[in-house]
Amino acid sequence: MLRTIVLRSDLLRGTVRKNVRTYLVRALSAECVRRRNHNRSHLLTRSSKPIQWQPNLVRFYADLPSHIKVPLPALSPTMEEGTLVSWAKKEGDKLNDGDLLAEIETDKATMAFETPEEGYLAKILVPGGTKGVPIGKLVCIIVSNQADVAAFKDFKDDSPPAAKKGAAAAAPAAAAPPPPPAPVAAAPPPVAAPAPAAAGRAPGDRVYASPMAKRLAEQRNIRLQARQGAAPAAAGAIPAPPKGAAFVDIPVSGMREVIAKRLLQSKQTIPHYYLSVEIPVSKLMDLRAKFNKKLEKDKIKLSVNDFVIKATALACRDVPDANSHWLDTVIRRFVNCDVSVAVSTDKGLLTPIIFEANNKGLVKISKEVKELAAKARAGKLQPHEFQGGTFSVSNLGMFGVTNFCAIINPPQTCILAVGATTNKLVPCEQKGFRPVPHMCVTISCDHRVVDGAIGAQWLQAFRKYIEDPESMIL
Secondary structure (H helix, E strand, O other): OHHHHHHHHHHHHHHHHHHHHHHHHHHHHHHHHHHHHHHHHHHHHHHOOOOOOOOOOEEOOOOOOOEEEEEOOOOOOOOOEEEEEEEOOOOOOEEOOOOEEEEEEOOOOEEEEEOOOOEEEEEEOOOOOEEEEEOOOEEEEEEOOHHHHHHHOOOOOOOOOOHHHHHHHHHHHHHOOOOOOHHHHHOHHHHHOOHHHHHHOOOOOOOOOOHHHHHHHHHOOOOHHHHHHHOHHHHOOOOOOOOOOOOOOOOOOHHHHHHHHHHHHHHHHOOEEEEEEEEEOHHHHHHHHHHHHHOHHHOOOOOHHHHHHHHHHHHHHHOHHHOEEEOOOOEEEOOOOOEEEOEEEOOEEEOOEEOOHHHOOHHHHHHHHHHHHHHHHHOOOOHHHOOOOOEEEEEOHHHOOOOOOOOOOOOEOEEEEEEEEEEEEEEEOOOEEEEEEEEEEEEEEEOOOOOHHHHHHHHHHHHHHHHOHHHHOO
16 A cells, blocks of 8 residues: 555656656746747837838828839939930820830930830820929839829929929029010010911821831821920020010020030040141052942942041051040040041031941941941930940041141040041152142040140051051951
8 A cells, every 4th residue: 555655656756747848948038039039020110220112112102092203314424414305105194115215315315215114104294395403303203003103193292302403403494484585585475376276287297206216106196296285385486576675685504515525624634635647548548448339239438537447446556545535534545446537417517436447347337337426326225335435536637627726525534536538739750740649637646644745646547547458458
C-alpha cells in the first residue's frame, strides 16, 4: 500500500514538473516575440521618412479622385523653359497611348508632346500660347475614368516652386490685351469677330498646325479645318499694323530668344579670333562634275558643300585640337568629327549634325544633308539630330556672300564660314592670265583652346583636301 502511494506521488510530481516546464517555455517564447516586435516597431518609427510624391505619379486625395499630374517636360538637355504653343486635345477628350497632346516650343524647335498616360484630359492648367513656362510647371491633369473629369472643373495649381516664374509670365499676358496706343487696342476686336465662322472656311485656307500634327491628322483621317476653333488662340498671327503706322512689333519666339541669349553669351565670353584663306577650287569643280555625271542615273547630285563637310571632318582628324569642346575645367577632344551644318529656317537657325563625317563617303554625306535640311525646315528634327556636334560649318555662298565671320556655337571651339566661289585672274604662261574659281573660307576659333598656330594648321589641312579633292576618297 505504501509503495503504491509513493509511486503515485512520483508520477504526479513528474506530471506537474512537465506542465510547469511547458508553461514556462511558452511564456518565455511569447515574451521574446513581444520584445522583438516592439524593437522592430521602434526602429521603423525612427527610420521612416515622409513619402515625397513625384509630380507625374498618381495621387489620392480625400476630396478628389485619383489622377495624374503632368508637368512640362524637358525636351532638350539645355531647355530651361518653353512655350506651350497649342493643345491638340480639349478638356474631357479621350487620350490614347501615342496621341499628340500638345505642341511645345523649346530652345531648339517646336516639338510634339505625346500623351504620357491613357485616360481622359480632366483639366488644362496652362493655356495654349503661353510663353516662358518653366520646366516642371504643372500643365494638365489626366484621370482614368471619364466620370471623374467634372471633379477637376475648379482645380487650381497651388504648387509653390513654379509660382515664381509663373507669376512673371502671367504679368505680360495680362498686360497684352490693352496696348498703350488707343487705336491699336481698338483694332483687334473686328479681327477676332469672324472667329466663330472658322468652320465654314474654304478647304484651301491656312491651317495652324505643325507638320507632325498634320501628319498624324492625315494618318487618322482627321479634318483639321473642323477643329480650327481650338487653334487660333495659339496661332499667334501677327496683326496687321494700323493704316499709316511707321512700324509693327513682332513678338519674340522662344527659339529666337534663346538664340539671342546664346550668341550674346558666345561673343561676350569666348575670345574669338579669325583666320581667312582663299582656295582655288577648279579641281574640285571638275571632280564634282565628273561624279554628278556618273550619279545622274541614281538622281544624286553632289554639292560643293558636301565636299566642304568632308574636308572639314578630315582636317579635324589631322588637327584634333580644333575638334574639341571647352568645358570650363577640362578640354574634351573628340576622336570622330560630328559636323554641325547651319540651316536657316523660318523660325531661326538650326544645326543638324552629320555624325562621324570623317568615316562617311560624299554620297552618304550628301543624302544626309538633304534629308536633315528638309526635316529642319519642316520642323520635324528630333533632338538627337541637332544636339551636340564637335565642329560647325556655315555656308552663305549660295547667297553670293564672298566672306564673313561666324559666331562660335559653345561648347564647340571652331566654326568655318564658307563664302561664294568667284573667279580670280592668275598668271598663265600661255595666255598671260586665266580665270580660276576661288573660294574664301574663314575659321573662327576659341583662343582658350585653339591657338593661332593650331588654327593655321587646320586651315592648311582643309586647303590641302579642297585643292586636291581626290585625296578625300583615297
